[in-house]
Amino acid sequence: MKVLFIGCVEFSYQLLKTVHEQTDAEIVGIVSKEHSTFNADFKSLIPFAIENNIPYLNFLNNEQLSEWLSCLEYDVIYCFGWSHLLPLNIIKTAKLGAIGYHPALLPENRGRHPIIWALALGLEETGSTFFFMDEGADSGDIVSQVKVRIEKHDTAMDLYKKLMDVAKKQVIQFTKELMQGSLTTIPQDHQKANYWRKRTKQDGLIDWRMTSESIYNLVRALYKPYVGAHCCYNGHDYKVWKVSIEDMNKFNVKQNIEPGKVIKVFQNKNSFIVKTGDGIIEVLQHEFKNLPKEGEYLI
Structure with missing residues (x-):
């Protein structure tokens, strides 16, 4: 079976290696990009193509892709980790x-x-x-689906x-x-679908009026390889x-303290405690150049 990949x-690269090394399929062409400012986890597949003597295309647009494919023979397309919709043609x-x-339980959470x-x-x-x-x-119809448990301590990198x-x-x-010709698929129930936005x-x-749990979830959601959550202090944005x-x-903190107030600063740990909408959190890893002072406010 001939595969166009x-x-x-990074996810694309790992699956490309898996198909190449652990299956009998033949990869006859690779479409990727040399550079990208769009994907936080960007990894070009072109070096892999060159190393393994596989024809490749540095993608610019679908018109260019269509023209290149006219000279290539393949049975199936594997399109994993691609931010462009492939046109029907x-x-x-x-x-x-x-x-x-798609890393979700389709038909739920498309997008x-x-x-x-x-x-x-x-x-x-x-x-x-x-x-x-x-x-x-x-x-489209589901080819394979496996549920994946999300633990409370999982960051974006862990889940990735x-x-x-x-x-x-x-x-x-x-x-x-x-x-083998034995693949069975499952049609999606479109009535159960929802779409997550960009x-x-x-x-x-970080809006400090949020609950502590909501802030915790936001921070771990944007952990590496993504861009990081951020907050504002003295007119500047800092990653958390x-x-x-x-x-x-x-810490003897009462509920009548306003969200965003810095309660305690730990110079030895380079961390600090902040009041939230319903409690307090400790900011443990961040990019603050100087720690805020106790009694100051983050917005």
């Missing part, structure tokens, strides 16, 4: 169709930034889902790695089934990478 992030060039990937939203919303589980691509977004480990096993299995910089701003929820009684 499309992707441009390109999908139809593959005899077996095009398979995409943008599924790892970030799952953590920010405090979900307890998500999914690793491969599906046949169609003209919609994340709407969990999903990647599960997806590697899935791609080996359904590639084998595709080659996040903005404002979505990463890790926080912990603390007991107000331990």
Whole structure:
């Protein structure tokens, strides 16, 4: 079976290696990008293509892609970690169709930034889902789906790695089934679908009026490889990478203290305690150049 592989992030690279090294499928072409300012976890697949003597395309637009594909023969398209919708005319060039990937329990939670939203919303589980691509977004028949537990301590990096480990096993299995002609799919129930929107910089701003748990979830959702949550102090934005929820009684903090007030500063730990909408949190990892002083306010 001949595979055209499309992707441009670390997840794409790991699955490309898996297909190349652990299946009998032949990768006959790779579509990727040399550079990207869009993907926080960007990784070009072009060096892999060069190293393994596989034809490749540095993607510019779908017109260029369509022209390049006219000279290539392949049975199926694997499109994993790609921020562009493949048009139907390109999908139809593959005899077996095009398979995409979405880290959610489709048909729920289609759309943008599924790892970030799952953590920010405090979900307890998500999914690793491969599906046949169609003209919609994340709407085609399901090829393989596995539930993935989200632990309370999981950051975006933790969940990213969990999903990647599960997806590697899935791609080996359904590639084998595709080659044997034994693959079965499950149509999505579109009545159960919802779409997550594209996040903005404002979505990463810590509003200290939020609950401690909401702030905790936001911070871990935007942990590396993503951009990080941020807050404002003395007119400047500072990244916050890790926080912990603390007991107000331990620090003798009353509920009538306003959100955003700095309660305690620990110079030896380079951390500080901040009042939230319903409690307190300790800011443990951050990019503050100078720690705020006790009694000051973050906004």
